[in-house]
Amino acid sequence: MKHIDEFSRPEEYISPFDKHFRTVLRGVLEETVMLHRREYDEDWKEHRLIEPAFDRLMGELGLQKSLFPQDHGGWSLANSDSVFRIGYMLCEELGRADTGFAVALGVTFWPMLVIMVEPYVNDRLIAEFAPLFCSTNKAVFAANAMTEPQGGADIENLGLLKGKTIRTTARLDGDEWVINGHKLWPTNSGGVSKLFGVPCTTKPGSADPRDFAFIFVPADLPGVTQGGAYEKAGMAADKNGDIWFEDVRVPSWYRAHGPGRDAEAFYQLISFGQVMSCAFLTGAMMNLHERLF
Template sequence: MRTIDDFTVPKEYISPENKYIGGIIREFVDEEVMPYRRKFDEDWKELKYARDLLKKAEVGLGLQKALWPVEFGGWGMGSSDYVGVISMRMFEELGRGDTALSLTFGANFWAPLAITVKPHINRELCAELAPMFCDTNELRLTCLAMTEPQGGSDIENVDAEHGRTIQTTAELDGDEWVINGHKIWPSNSGEAYLYAVICTTKRGSRDDKDIAYIYVPRDTKGLKVGEPYHKAGISFDANTDIWFDDVRVPKMYRAWGPGDDAKYFKEVTNWGSMAGAYSLGPMINTYEVLKDYCEKKTFHGKPLKENHAVAGVLSDIAMDIEVTRILGYQYGRMLDRPEIYGDRWSPEITAHGKIFKNFAAERAVDVSNKAMDIMGLYGPDRDHDMEKNWRDIKMTQLWEGGKQLGQAEIARYFYECETL
């Protein structure tokens, strides 16, 4: 019997752990997510399922320790040569159960990346922050706070804007950073225990040295978060406002310092393009839903899949999943091998990453629309899973600067555009 495992994975360069970790997550999703996922939308405010499930994954399976170095109680995945391809497997498996679960989990990886991934592991700061995640049985999420009310794309557009539009300020006062500003929409923002805050040390500056990447623990005085937003989908993710009102943190909470913060922020946004896997997960689930539906549902006395017009569409969907999966593993591999493919913060990696992210989101939107067409009345029926995938998938196009920033970054590299 054909399954989702028949879509190609580049076996010659995935790590031995891929199968092991992937298997554990597949089982987790089948047992803990699939039976309950139709209830996630109603849970957007209370986040009861979200907290419970995330605790089982992050604490129960130990995933919240994954990136932190071994000497501070973590798994040391940041030192692995396979972190990109393993992330790809984890994100697509989680996304198969729920797009937002995958996003929430991926976002939890995101904020610590600047200080936990080789060759830039900040051991002093890891010693300070890792115990929050590794020496506890509590769920501890992190959040990368970039977007502001005046716009998120320009802040993520480091190569063109160099931090010019960031309004959240960081001012050094003795041995402390004092942060003031307002962030909106970050994943995990309502629930996080540690925030990585993108600030400027000089408003309006186009100098990368003024971009600051500063960690702020949740219980710091002056930090306030709002209520979770009520959204079209991605309900598992507690997106909300964060206000910083004279928030003080030790000087050492800045990831690296002038210049390097901008460089590693760029790298972190390039890791963010692995979000293509958050779009792939629900595409793979769409294959499962459609395979089952088109075998059981009949038309002209035959299973739906045995009709040429339907089979043609099903074939296009399989083609999209196959290509997206291969592209995702290739991008993960590129992040794992900077000595072959270039620095992770380089414009070429940005362009290749945005190709994966934009392509995956666009194919996912198309696949979910086609599935809705094939499923007729069962498509919008909440008992048949497709409409949830459909709503969630549309939102995967909107984050990380949206589709247009990705297009600008791809064109900038491949066509050597000078003004974008």
Template sequence: MYEMFDIRKKFMGAISTKEDWQIAEAVHEFVEEEVMPCRQDLEGGWHRDETLAHNTLEKILKGLVDLGLQKAFLPKEMGGLGITSAVTGYIIDYELSRGDIALWMIHPGLISWALYPALVSGRMDLVEELFKDKLLDDKPHKACVVITEPAGGVNIMDPSMHGQTITTTARLEGDEWVINGQKIWPCNSGDADIVYLTACTTDPKKGEEGIALVYVPPDTPGLSVGKRIEKMGLCMTDFNTEIFYEDVRVPKHYRVAGPGKDAEILHDLSAQARLFCSAQMTGAAEAVLEIVLNYTKERRIVKPVREHSLHASTIADMAIAIETSRAYGLQVAWMADHSEIYGRWGSPAMLARCSAAKVYTGDQALWVTNKATELMGSYGIAFDYNVEKYLRDVKVMQLVEAGQQRGRLDVALGFYQFGW
């Protein structure tokens, strides 16, 4: 164990409660003992054995349930752990992602993302009806947040577009919302069994007043998914598909908040996703640095290669990239925990900060993983050494939540407003 990787020291004692620290340390130990030894199996080995990948993932997800992460963000009065701190979530995300980037995203991350709108709107009736039983179950369950579309792409997340590019419609008929449209790429889109939180529009001409967030149970008639999209990274852990809504009918009260308020929540979700993407990529970069440190200690040219100045300087730059990425991510998470000072998640300034965290850490993590392949030579691209998997996964994460280019524009929007 390198002192700079010590969980208590690298996070600067950022977590304030004893209970949250216990959870974070339990996650760290779980990753070391249960995830690190089988990282390759999460992709089904070199030959992409789907059965091996599925069984490995299910075993790990069951472990996360046993740790309490499935109910982590459920209020205590409902039997959950009641975690509300962004800092705590950031650290759990970071530690899980050292083992595999997808673990936070497909399980506790997306559950918290789907649950947040109901919680922040005070819709405890929806939490009780749609979430509680499955989150308290001893088997793993998944949620899906459905935003992106084939045509609109990342423009749906562009705050300056005010929801005008959303084509999936929600029409109120009596006591039901009738949803029609097509979505693509959401995480867990092929296997969510809790709920599909769907971003729709009641009328694109109404802008943000027309944005609607509606919960759709997975067994609702008219809801269907397409074939799995094969990707360069997150190959067997995240199930991405097209999603089709054909006269999908759900009760009127499944809409989260209402005109204007749903748009605010959608901006909140975008900011949250970007911050937690940054935690994922930084955690992965740390795992890669540890691999490099161990490899360059054993690889010798007269002496361990990490003692040669070229290798030592590169390792130092990798460490600097990770240290600065983590420090800024924690700062933004702390700001999110103090909304009375810095504003709500989706405010222009906080969206800019969260976007900056994702853009910066994404660039740094990709640089770190790429440099690792150079320091390790042929072994850096060898499947058995894990670096090439982190490299592929980090590149995928750069593209999640609007990508690096859209993120940069949202940083600028934190300083001044402009349109297209």
């Protein structure tokens, strides 16, 4: 089987963190995910085999806390100049093991990047959510609760649609946001996530970026309902279902940055997601090459 160093790669894009951590990560993935991945399709609902692998990678190894600052119990990777390259390496190795597993784990980072990477850092929200991810050895998931029944992932195309299709609304009532809407198929829905990053609008139908809001919503709040996971053809480690928000109230400061800045940060978030999707697929192709040659 070919080692990663035998594949041609641009050395200037490799972070100092890459070589040693890739070796550790690959070893853990081969012991956990790759050992059982052919059984994952039958485990789509219960996650009897899948959940322990997430616990090992996210909780025990500590991936879920890696973006958080060290003074909150994390690794401070979000502050690294190499965060983008490290993310690619991580997603590539996860994709090599199982693409559904890669998406579920990778998307847990996705909403947190909105408040952790310069120039879009919100220290108050980082401090608020750090204990959720940094104080346990069990896997904790987050979701970018973006996709909606009427337009799927159209929301991510801010450049063309400018948020006009968003139906989930946020209304400011005193010092709280009141959120209403229905999200369909987000990765890490189906009862998995503890925290949602919710793209919504403060003025339905508006193309003004100041009316786009990215608001964090803990999954256990009154008014939040999650449906069960849908059975899919593959990608069993990634659960997808429905999320309903009915007069859900969160503090006003749970909004990521504010009018205009939310849209800017979300646009950068989508860029991260696009590149990491390429990494998942590159990892899968690497494994195919290894198996064939």
